[in-house]
Amino acid sequence: MAATTTGMAVRFAPPSIGAAEIDEVVATLRSGWLTTGPRVKAFERAFAEYAGVPHALALSSCTAALHLALLVAQIGAGDEVVTTPLTFCATANTIVHAGATPRFADIDPVTWNLSPDAAADAVTSRTRAVLPVHYAGRPADTAGFRSLAALHGLVVIEDAAHCVEGVSAGAKIGSTADLTCFSFYATKNLTTGEGGMLTTRSAEWDAAARTASLHGMSHDAWARYASAAPAQYDVVLPGFKYNMMDLQAAIGLQQLATIQRRLRRREQIWRAYDEALADLPLIRPAPIASGDVHARHLYTILVDPASGWTRDGLAAALADRGVSTSIHFRAVHLHSYYRERFRLRTGMFPHAERVASQVLSLPLSPALTDEEVAHVTLAVRDLVLRRR
Numbered sequence: 001m002a003a004t005t006t007g008m009a010v011r012f013a014p015p016s017i018g019a020a021e022i023d024e025v026v027a028t029l030r031s032g033w034l035t036t037g038p039r040v041k042a043f044e045r046a047f048a049e050y051a052g053v054p055h056a057l058a059l060s061s062c063t064a065a066l067h068l069a070l071l072v073a074q075i076g077a078g079d080e081v082v083t084t085p086l087t088f089c090a091t092a093n094t095i096v097h098a099g100a101t102p103r104f105a106d107i108d109p110v111t112w113n114l115s116p117d118a119a120a121d122a123v124t125s126r127t128r129a130v131l132p133v134h135y136a137g138r139p140a141d142t143a144g145f146r147s148l149a150a151l152h153g154l155v156v157i158e159d160a161a162h163c164v165e166g167v168s169a170g171a172k173i174g175s176t177a178d179l180t181c182f183s184f185y186a187t188k189n190l191t192t193g194e195g196g197m198l199t200t201r202s203a204e205w206d207a208a209a210r211t212a213s214l215h216g217m218s219h220d221a222w223a224r225y226a227s228a229a230p231a232q233y234d235v236v237l238p239g240f241k242y243n244m245m246d247l248q249a250a251i252g253l254q255q256l257a258t259i260q261r262r263l264r265r266r267e268q269i270w271r272a273y274d275e276a277l278a279d280l281p282l283i284r285p286a287p288i289a290s291g292d293v294h295a296r297h298l299y300t301i302l303v304d305p306a307s308g309w310t311r312d313g314l315a316a317a318l319a320d321r322g323v324s325t326s327i328h329f330r331a332v333h334l335h336s337y338y339r340e341r342f343r344l345r346t347g348m349f350p351h352a353e354r355v356a357s358q359v360l361s362l363p364l365s366p367a368l369t370d371e372e373v374a375h376v377t378l379a380v381r382d383l384v385l386r387r388r
């Protein structure tokens with residue numbers, strides 16, 4: 001990124017890694033066990049307790065979790081899954097990997113989460129699941145989706161890539177759906193570099209996902225090598241290589257232990273943005289519903305043309321001042337694969353399309369200093385006010 005006149009370059013989402021994470025990784029390296037083993041088991045136990053759910057399966061990514069969730073729910077060829085177009089491509093790609101068809105439905109224009117009413121309209125006789133995303137860390141209407149699922153006999157799979165800390169109407173995200181998928185990618189609120197978690201109340205689905213996550217073998221490597229005697233295994237299905245390593249879980253265990261502290265810092269930065277941008281002609285994230293906890297993953301503004309800027313113009317001007325931004329997301333149905341394969345086009349989901357064309361995510365991470373946050377707010381204010 002270009003240095004600014006002040007010399008400050010604000011990264012978009014630098015990871016917040018402390019001495020405890022580094023020490024735990026070093027201890028893992030010294031332990032003689034690098035891949036799936038005791039630290040993964042400990043991380044799964046700690047995460048299950050945190051999410052208030054009996055089963056948590058640590059995986060290589062949220063994408064892997066989404067794929068396995070669809071598979072264990074036996075969603076496949078001929079089935080449809082209703083989801084949001086305002087998401088990362090992995091949400092929809094995994095529906096295609098499972099052999100099913102994504103059926104997009106529009107977002108709520110205020111929360112930008114999948115609208116339960118729009119989702120209800122998209123349900124057909126082939127629909128087997130609804131897959132809401134907790135966009136930017138804001139909990140979706142989990143009760144609304146449970147009612148919809150109960151009415152039509154659907155499975156609820158939540159994409160909680162942005163929402164580790166989230167609470168929906170008093171219920172911890174991870175415990176509100178049939179299956180919930182988390183991401184621990186480098187920019188996420190809890191990171192393991194790459195990684196994911198699948199939570200469920202179902203012992204049967206947890207066991208099936210565990211087997212499918214490691215080649216379809218009847219025993220994982222830790223179970224096989226933990227005893228001195230060679231253990232036999234049977235391949236019961238052609239599974240995948242989706243397991244998490246102890247090296248990753250070492251980071252995850254320490255990140256989980258300090259997650260509330262990092263959330264408080266995210267909330268502080270969020271408030272600083274809210275206050276500094278309040279008088280500008282930009283649309284800021286809506287207030288949070290009572291009973292919900294927002295995970296404050298992404299601070300997203302809409303750059304309406306009334307501000308005198310296009311989204312891409314403002315992003316370029318901010319980059320010139322050393323402020324990195326990002327876009328979450330280009331609407332999935334408008335990517336060429338989805339347009340062509342499912343005959344989707346502009347105009348089908350107007351709320352999602354508006355957000356996708358105007359949204360800009362500002363830097364947000366507990367690793368940002370107050371000076372960096374002030375640099376971002378001053379740059380946005382200066383650029384927007386001079387166009388008024």
Ligand SMILES: Cc1ncc(COP(=O)(O)O)c(C=O)c1O
Pocket residue numbers: 060061062063064087088090091133159161162182183184185195196
């Ligand atoms: C909404 C959403 N779902 C799924 C994913 C995929 O996560 P992962 O990179 O852990 O596979 C992402 C990644 O950024 C995401 O933003």
